[in-house]
Amino acid sequence: MSMDAQSVSEKLRSSGLLRTQGLIGGKWLDSYDNKTIKVNNPATGEIIADVACMGTKETNDAIASSYEAFTSWSRLTAGERSKVLRRWYDLLIAHKEELGQLITLEQGKPLKEAIGEVAYGASFIEYYAEEAKRVYGDIIPPNLSDRRLLVLKQPVGVVGAITPWNFPLAMITRKVGPALASGCTVVVKPSELTPLTALAAAELALQAGVPPGALNVVMGNAPEIGDALLTSPQVRKITFTGSTAVGKKLMAAAAPTVKKVSLELGGNAPSIVFDDADLDVAVKGTLAAKFRNSGQTCVCANRVLVQDGIYDKFAEAFSEAVQKLEVGDGFRDGTTQGPLINDAAVQKVETFVQDAVSKGAKIIIGGKRHSLGMTFYEPTVIRDVSDNMIMSKEEIFGPVAPLIRFKTEEDAIRIANDTIAGLAAYIFTNSVQRSWRVFEALEYGLVGVNEGLISTEVAPFGGVKQSGLGREGSKYGMDEYLEIKYVCLGDMNRH
Numbered sequence: 327m328s329m330d331a332q333s334v335s336e337k338l339r340s341s342g343l344l345r346t347q348g349l350i351g352g353k354w355l356d357s358y359d360n361k362t363i364k365v366n367n368p369a370t371g372e373i374i375a376d377v378a379c380m381g382t383k384e385t386n387d388a389i390a391s392s393y394e395a396f397t398s399w400s401r402l403t404a405g406e407r408s409k410v411l412r413r414w415y416d417l418l419i420a421h422k423e424e425l426g427q428l429i430t431l432e433q434g435k436p437l438k439e440a441i442g443e444v445a446y447g448a449s450f451i452e453y454y455a456e457e458a459k460r461v462y463g464d465i466i467p468p469n470l471s472d473r474r475l476l477v478l479k480q481p482v483g484v485v486g487a488i489t490p491w492n493f494p495l496a497m498i499t500r501k502v503g504p505a506l507a508s509g510c511t512v513v514v515k516p517s518e519l520t521p522l523t524a525l526a527a528a529e530l531a532l533q534a535g536v537p538p539g540a541l542n543v544v545m546g547n548a549p550e551i552g553d554a555l556l557t558s559p560q561v562r563k564i565t566f567t568g569s570t571a572v573g574k575k576l577m578a579a580a581a582p583t584v585k586k587v588s589l590e591l592g593g594n595a596p597s598i599v600f601d602d603a604d605l606d607v608a609v610k611g612t613l614a615a616k617f618r619n620s621g622q623t624c625v626c627a628n629r630v631l632v633q634d635g636i637y638d639k640f641a642e643a644f645s646e647a648v649q650k651l652e653v654g655d656g657f658r659d660g661t662t663q664g665p666l667i668n669d670a671a672v673q674k675v676e677t678f679v680q681d682a683v684s685k686g687a688k689i690i691i692g693g694k695r696h697s698l699g700m701t702f703y704e705p706t707v708i709r710d711v712s713d714n715m716i717m718s719k720e721e722i723f724g725p726v727a728p729l730i731r732f733k734t735e736e737d738a739i740r741i742a743n744d745t746i747a748g749l750a751a752y753i754f755t756n757s758v759q760r761s762w763r764v765f766e767a768l769e770y771g772l773v774g775v776n777e778g779l780i781s782t783e784v785a786p787f788g789g790v791k792q793s794g795l796g797r798e799g800s801k802y803g804m805d806e807y808l809e810i811k812y813v814c815l816g817d818m819n820r821h
């Protein structure tokens with residue numbers, strides 16, 4: 327049944343999950359100067375809530391409370407932390423409808439996809455509740471007979487987690503899950519565009535027993551919050567998902583206090599369709615990789631490279647599939663494509679499309695704002711795109727699929743790697759030998775073979791080149807929150 331945004335937000339308000347204050351030291355607080363920022367529904371432009379607009383002072387207090395909480399949280403046994411995380415997971419799942427509604431309200435993605443994000447986001451909490459108990463050290467055969475050598479893994483300390491608007495829940499849980507599991511405490515700064523889901527998740531964390539100060543949420547003045555997190559010597563790690571430009575600035579600003587840094591930055595994912603691909607599999611996989619969240623993911627196919635022999639057939643079948651996508655309000659039944667996050671996002675897409683068309687690319691379908699108005703954009707397929715066009719160099723972050731023609735496997739690998747980004751890539755081929763040759767040659771952190779949706783909590787997510795540092799999810803994601811301590815026990819032959 328379709329819902330309307332107004333009644334959804336009223337219901338959420340009365341359920342206690344629509345929170346507007348920040349969380350510092352276990353207390354819900356307004357900003358100290360009572361400033362607020364408005365959170366909009368991108369599908370309607372309506373204001374959903376006024377939330378606390380916090381800055382330096384609130385962030386410093388959040389850091390102090392996190393620092394204090396670290397002593398007791400890190401000393402709990404892994405099993406004790408695991409139980410708290412498991413309860414948080416259970417609560418996230420028990421409230422998946424409401425959390426999904428919040429995501430659709432503030433971010434715009436269709437409700438079904440939003441509820442899918444809740445399951446995806448919660449899976450990181452479940453996974454790290456389990457993984458908490460598997461942080462093993464090591465015993466090293468000693469170099470001298472009177473010594474014993476040990477390796478301990480210990481939590482890094484206070485973590486600053488700066489998260490984006492495109493996955494208002496999952497990008498938080500993917501960071502907070504391993505941080506809390508390993509014994510770290512966290513100050514989260516969600517995007518000002520989508521703080522409501524973060525606050526609701528934090529409320530559930532409190533209900534699950536996450537102690538005061540172990541998880542704080544501050545939002546509002548991004549430069550002030552970022553500076554406070556980056557300059558504090560008490561914050562020992564910064565983890566960020568967002569643009570490459572901002573990631574580089576954070577990395578530089580983390581240098582004076584030599585913080586550990588994990589960065590999940592922009593991509594320019596190629597989806598490579600070879601002549602020997604199964605056409606249906608290639609269409610379905612590329613569609614999923616391109617149009618998830620209306621093209622607003624870092625792993626979205628940004629360039630669709632199609633081999634000469636299958637180019638026209640693929641262009642036709644793919645465009646037919648894109649034509650069937652339903653654009654609309656995320657609360658309407660049947661919607662598969664929500665709005666873009668804001669007008670700046672639409673303007674960027676328009677500039678990229680105009681640039682491509684002015685240089686000779688041809689629009690097969692779409693190519694303009696949707697008749698629904700607001701920030702809705704038509705799902706678009708453009709053919710004859712070449713490497714001198716902006717859209718083949720930069721992240722589109724919108725529902726536009728550029729088709730680029732190539733002749734040989736070597737060409738495809740060269741074009742795919744000809745970018746500063748290296749997050750995700752997709753290959754469609756029926757040849758096992760070719761798939762190995764190509765995925766080994768691709769300079770990317772994630773590769774999907776005959777599959778367009780590859781993110782999961784059990785596998786490492788992260789990029790190479792300028793797409794970032796470190797990995798999230800999986801057993802590898804835990805290491806980002808741990809320090810290694812080597813202990814040498816001497817004089818061990820004495821009786």
Ligand code: SIN
Pocket residue numbers: 492493496567590622623624625781787
């Ligand atoms: C992202 O867009 O940054 C995350 C996408 C994912 O987790 O699949």
